[in-house]
Amino acid sequence: MHVVPAQAPVPAGVGSPFLNTAVFGVFVLVTLIVVLRVSRSNRTTSDYYAAGGGFTGPQNGVAIAGDYLSAASFLGIAGAIAVNGYDGFLYSVGFLVAWLVALLLVAELLRNTGRFTMGDVLAFRMRQRPVRAAAATSTLVVSFFYLLAQMAGAGALVALLLQIPNDDPIGQSVAIAAVGLVMIVYVLVGGMKGTTWVQIIKAVLLLVGAGVLTTWVLGYFGFDFSALLGRAVERNPEVVRPGGTEAMALGERLLVPGLQYGADTVSKVDFLSLGLALVLGTAGLPHILMRFYTVPNAREARRSVVWAIWLIGVFYLFTLVLGYGAAALVPGGVQRIIDAPGGSNSAVPLLAYQLGGEVMLGLIAAVAFATILAVVAGLTITASASFAHDVYANVLRRGAASPDAEVHVARTTALVVGIVAVAAGILARNQNVAFLVGLAFAVAASANLPTLVYSLFWKRFTTTGALWSIYGGLISCVTLIVLSPAVSGQPTSMIKGADFDVFPLANPGLVSIPLSFLLGAVGTLVGPAEPGGRRRAAVMEVRALTGAGAVRPTRPPARRSR
Secondary structure, three states: OOOOOOOOOOOOOOOOHHHHHHHHHHHHHHHHHHHHHHHOOOOOHHHHHHHHHOOOHHHHHHHHHHHHOOHHHHHHHHHHHHHHOHHHHHHHHHHHHHHHHHHHHHHHHHHHHOOOOHHHHHHOOOOHHHHHHHHHHHHHHHHHHHHHHHHHHHHHHHHHHOOOOOOOHHHHHHHHHHHHHHHHHHHHHHHHHHHHHHHHHHHHHHHHHHHHHHHHHHHHOOOOHHHHHHHHHHHOOEEOOOOOOOOEEOHHHHHOOOOOOOOOHHHHHHHHHHHHHHHHHHHHOHHHHHHHHHOOOHHHHHHHHHHHHHHHHHHHHHHHHHHHHHHHHOOOHHHHHHHOOOHHHHHHHHHHHHHHHHHHHHHHHHHHHHHHHHHHHHHHHHHHHHHHHHHHHHHHOOOOOOHHHHHHHHHHHHHHHHHHHHHHHHHOOOOOHHHHHHHHHHHHHHHOHHHHHHHHHOOOOOHHHHHHHHHHHHHHHHHHHHOOOOOOOOOOOOOOOOOOOOOOOOOOHHHHHHHHHHHHHHHHHHOOOOOOHHHHHHHHHHHHHHOOOOOOOOOOOOOOOO
């Protein structure tokens, strides 16, 4: 026997805007104090870009979990599970399995061969200026798509908690701009060290908050997960989808594959494309790759990934309970979630409000807000570091830039990236953030992963192959996204009323990822050989596998590992 909360009517917005704003303010104040304190030790470019390599593996693993468990994980995946059931949980599976690729292919090798950015790895054995420019371009585009998702999540969360309706774009735009402003302050003041500590604080809050909410949900059903699933099915016999006018049957479909992916052949292929992008995308995400440089050696990089896998795996089990819990316990069920400000992204805040009222909602909202701020800060510093280190210092100034000038350019770039992120977030309001992150993963897997794999494992790989792989994967992926139903032609598309979706798949990974691998191989075979390329490839292989000659930390780890 289980007890279900009373089904009282719920207003369009939930909670007390004053209380929610106060909780937001406390979190921002505390984290800004932390950022200001740690920023006092930022003296070199290594301190600003990579925290001087001074974090231990467990510390960095928690920070990686904080970086990876974004608004897509907390708001988007739980919302996708609530609305699409089994198919929504496939995001969790893809995101988690992706870490095996990152652990086996890139973590240790990348730490040994690079210094600050992906461009450092490529420039080790190829012509510096063209590959650094290409790597920086790819990093900026991937970061843009990921920022798009996070800022969309920020808009959804703040709109719900401050009771800003979907038909008030000005109010939601102001909320998104406020989030962007705080994020810019984190990056400008704290650099990678301050951002890392924000990630650690956020990861702890997120895991504790999600764990408490998960335990609470299961407690209503006597810790019987089957009873929870049964209640979700019982409460949601039918639903009207966004843009639809007629109710469709739901019920048992929440528990079986095919609700979102499986209605026809195109949607099944789209699911395969999404899965490929999720599994391969993590190993090409610039803000994740950059985290491997914040530890002193490859051993700590491996420990980072192991810690991250455990923490991320536990969290994704929480999302399964939270998603179905929202469908079962929120008054109005799935329909209420779909119709709420922020759409499916509102599932967890609505669930928190139903369980614990305004106080619980305020706490969970603070956790979600911390999630967005921390991830956006990590993305911004990655994009700014790539432009300053790869383009300004090594392409424009040919390695002659002073450290102070390089950091100044990085901070200026962070400001520009923040402004662009705000504008993009306004455009992507009310999109499911898990879906938007899937697009970012597709771009990362198309543009970055093939080039990294070839650079680390193929001795014959050349600059021509790298350029063909990066630009070919990047251009093909972005072009297909623009021409896909994700942007136009559907009620849930980013651009309402437009219709130029000539490419049928919402996620282009199935086409763009193999194409990038193919272009890298063809470019290497038809292009000129690198003078001394074989010798540099042999040196890179020894360094990647042994760590001999790898960059050493400028500061000892905060705590020595045993």
